[in-house]
Amino acid sequence: MQQNIDSRQILYQKQQLSYHQRFELDVLEISNMDLNEMIQKELESNPFLEQDMCLETGHIQKEETNFELLLNYVVKEKTLSEELHEQVRWYDKDLHIDLAIFITDMLDSNGYLNYTNQELLKYFPQYDIQEVEKTIKIIQTMEPAGVAARSLSECLIIQLSKMEGTIVEIAKQIADGYLEEVALNHIDLLAKQINTTTANIQKAIDLIKSLDPKPGSKYSNTASYLYPDLFCFIEDSKIHLELMNDTYGLHVNKLPKTDYEECRSWYRNATNLVSAIKKRNQTLLKVGNAICDFQKDYFLYSTGLKPCSMKQIADICNVHESTVSRCVADKSMIFNNQVIPLKYFFPRGLADDSVIEIQELIHDLIRKEDPYHPLSDEKISQMLAELDYQISRRTIAKYREKMNIPSSSKRKRKD
Template sequence: MQKLNLNQILSQKLSPQQIQFIKLLQVPTAELEARVEEELEINPALEEGKDDDTSNDDMQDNYDNEVSKDDGDLNLDDYLGDDYGGYKMQGDGNYSPDDEDREIPLSSGTSLHEQLISQLNFLKLDERQRLIGQQLIGSIENDGYIRRDLEAIINDLAFSQNVETDLDEVEQVLRKIQSFDPAGIAARSLQECLTLQLERKEHPEDETVQYALNVINNCFEEFTKKHYDKILKKCGIDEVKLKDVIQMITRLNPKPGGVSEGLMKTQYIIPDFILNNVNGKFEISLNSKNAPDLRVSRSYTEMFDAYDKSDKKDKKLKETVTFVKQKLDAAKWFIDAIKQRQQTLLRTMQAILDYQNEFFIEGDEAKLRPMILKDIAEKIDMDISTVSRVANSKAIQTEFGVFPLKYFFSEGIATDGGEDVSNREVKSVLNKMVSEEDKRKPLSDDKLVKLLNKRGYNIARRTVAKYREQLQIPVARLRKEL
């Protein structure tokens, strides 16, 4: 049996202004300019430039007053139709999901694939070999390796290119491609990649090159695990020569595809804040790109005023008023959201500066206090999600360098003295211990724990292992040197 129940619930719905503000708050400075340009393109009621004309302010006030009236034919409820008003008219549902992950464009240049095809075209190949070469180049991954089995590539050639071939023919073409630049390209394993680069050394007959090839071809597993004693016995070389070999091998490129400019994403770190120390007093300013000069179009405001005062109240006029009103609303909301963004950024950064004052004075990582999002949210009386949006994509320029805001947030570690210190301080100490260790006998995680405990840091072995991995420090065995 079905029943109808009437329930009363209280829910909060974001206003168009709030949606606009949230979207803009998480946009980093590097992308804000593009976002402003996009808004200027789609909204003719928004213009660049300072709004210093008082008459324009008077007209804006008149516009605000007029749209708040309930004068029958031009009642707001008659033509807004939904809670989003003019804002929703800018697109289908405010913004597409793609706007969330707007990326900085790839740097200009020729892609790795294009470079390799160009080199392939210089070879004197018949049509059959050329198709095989194209298929092999198409199978090369971004780091420069071919990880697909050659048998699978042979099957692809049969199905997609109608080329019947065998393993010997494909390997013959592959060897030609492996002679292309960059050295080591189209290798099927790291071992093959290093061998290809060594074989293309300027003096391949050099003794060190020959020893290096011997180590890679016959002691590769021992080399990757740094079992140097085994290499010395197996290859019959002395310790001095092995040092030269290791130095040569470690200078090779393990990811030859990465040198291609066309495949590398250029990240431009543009600070959102500039911090200056003026006679011991800190001054925070926003990057100028965060404060674009925008104004509501005077001509659109005049247009709305003229239509509103018109005696005619027909359907066409009403549609025109609706359009103009929507564009004026959107322009005003966008400008307000930009201003609110600036205020929120400055408030958040000022709170971080106050909290981490000692760090900003000296630039010493050990001076960082434990600080979480909640600490700053409580200081500025805002939601944690707001602070998170600011911290996740913003950076500050100081006299000690440019730091992402995320850098200043860290959990606390208890000490013997009963105080909490930042885990960044512990990482800094850990990093120093590893850099100063005897590389012949590197410190294990257990030894690192004991040394940290002696210094008063109450820390477990699993935490040391986690911090070591975050610092990209390999395990003790892989840090061993001769």
Template sequence: MKMNMNLNMVQTQKLVMTAELKQAIEILQYNSVELKEFIQEELMTNPVLQLQSQDEGSQAAAVSAPEVPEEPIKPQSESSTNDLDNINWKEVSQGMSRERGSAVAVESRDDEFSYESFLPTKESLYDHLAFQLCMSDLKGLDYQVAQFLIENIDKNGYLDLRTEEVLSKFQITEDNYERILSVIQTFDPLGVGARNLAECLKIQLMAGDDALSKLAAGIIEHHLQDLANNRIQNIAKALGAPLEQIQDACDLVKTLEPKPGRAFSVDDETRYVVPDVVITKNEGEYVILVSDSTAPKLYINDFYRRILESEQQSAASEYISKKLSSAMKLIKSIEQRRNTIYKVVEAIVEVQLEFFERGPMYLKTLTLKDIAERVGVHESTVSRAVSGKYLQCPHGIYEIKFFFQSGVSSEMGESVSSESIKKIIKELVDREDPKKPFSDQHLMEELNQIGIMISRRTVAKYRDELFIPSSSKRKRF
């Protein structure tokens, strides 16, 4: 068998991720706050870029990139040329200066309003407990043991430590350990320092010395699983108490905090949302504004234009040309982001017009594919354009993803969004007789009667998403 080696040339086309395309995709995904941070970083590294201040807004407009094509981001082929590389930056800069005017760099303003400056520093659970320990009567070794215990209380307020470890470390008796721990368990928030859920709830009940609190403590001690499953009759039978009394005790337990430390959790801090898009109604028509409040427009510093004119072939000229190219690509990507978000939101408003006119009950089913076809882009572009971004309208502030709803068909063939169905389910549950709560089957039948064809399994799914317990757990006695 004879083997030959040949050299063949094959011409193919393939998609490549250029640096410009990669930057455009990244910028499209940023929300307004992230975009502001990104722009600040670019301003630090590219002296050619200029940020327009409020005072300059009336004197000099922001320079936009060369004409941005109507189509949002599309991949480029390997054989395609990059027009930006062939731009005569000297002419571009001169044109910018003539049309837009020059301006002085503004990196920050002393009088710029910042909501963040009004946010208080949140006290940690450890700091809160350590302060109370300082105010306690514990001294010497007892104080050291208590401090060690506090250091091992987790974010939910539970003691994450084995008893044997404490006894061995400090060479103390179990009685002394329990005595010191009992002091910590009197600290605020009540229930802190518990070793399990039952102990946590019982500590909170110790604040009340009435008969109902004692009954509730007994239920926690011996019938916690029955309580979790709302088996009130089993508890009443075991304790030989009236159903009404057991129901009241169980209601009291449900008011207790199973995770006393979460009030201090950093994860649960209030989130402040800055809308990326604002929609207002003016003379019967909806006006869409892609917010620039947190990401002001950029333009080119006129100072570097003059350097480019005077230094024709110097190293400075080459450096400035590169920075000009980078700046123009950035400005183009930001403008492209604005255009893409505008078109996507415009399409959403067209589809969800009844929502904006009448409210959340009138949301329609909508997919990324639907909007992509309307705008003429890929689904992934729509996904990036709405990811992590918020919209403000007369009904409130919503995550833009909220407007993309799955759903079912009505008897008339119209689509009904999952959000609308959930609202109906919640209204039905709110109106039910607590002693005879609606089963999922009954909820399904109620929905079918108003023309919403839905299965019992889907009803159960939506009920779970609303954090509504099953009918057996909602029943009251």
């Protein structure tokens, strides 16, 4: 048998981002607050980078007092730790306050305690494990309900413990060992396991769904300043947009003639940062102006916002849609003495068929459906088609599964 070896060259293009391009994208995406932190860290370690705010040319330098400008936009929100610290100090029964304060500081952003009693004892060897558990239980009686839980099950049970009634007791049993069955909508199985009616099971599930699985999320992680990126104002019936910070007062010292590689590395890092900030600000100003022009009636005449997609703004700016998405992430502008997130200017419109917005539509349709006659994927596809969204049943199923929404048969109520 003869073998033929075919040797041919195949040319293809593959775009690979350089380190500098990736760094520029990272700088574009982060918030003004995070960028300031990045700048401060680089200033501390890089002798070639210096900051002199007299060199700043952004809007912030036009104010008489920068500090007073910032004070106008301070967002002081109580953190979960601060909320619990107050309750600990006002607790009028026996409590190890030092241990309680420490535990409240160790909770994650959702209010959960992700440390075992043994791990906490390493910090407080003067106490025993029973005292640690007692302290945790006391914190769990505080507000918000469900705080300091070690699991979702415990979080729900803590909240249910503040209630009374037959349905509450059934809900406790479900939360204690049957949450997976709830997710799968196994109503009949739950009724047999707990020895009650399907109607009672459904009421208990409805009660569980009314609870807060993340009791700490409503609190601020930090009490921090807002750092707006843009300043918008109307003058002579025209919209004007300025960067709050243009140069951040940064400048790079000249590189002396040297073969010392570390010096060259410092110099490259400093120039890369300044260059990335310049590119970030150019893109931010371009996208900001496109938004202002697209929504000019809102700015000039205080009308409602027009439906707008990131793709529309990307086409205006002649950039990729992902660039606009990065540019508006965690960014805000000052207009009429209000700090407005840039994402506010992108209300959903029927012409915008991005994946995220399609998923939001599907979620909204399911949320409003009749629980006794839930919508099938085919029906959702038809309903979206009536809104000029041509989405196949298979794609609906894929998006639904991605959002962890069960099928119509598992969503159907049986009581």
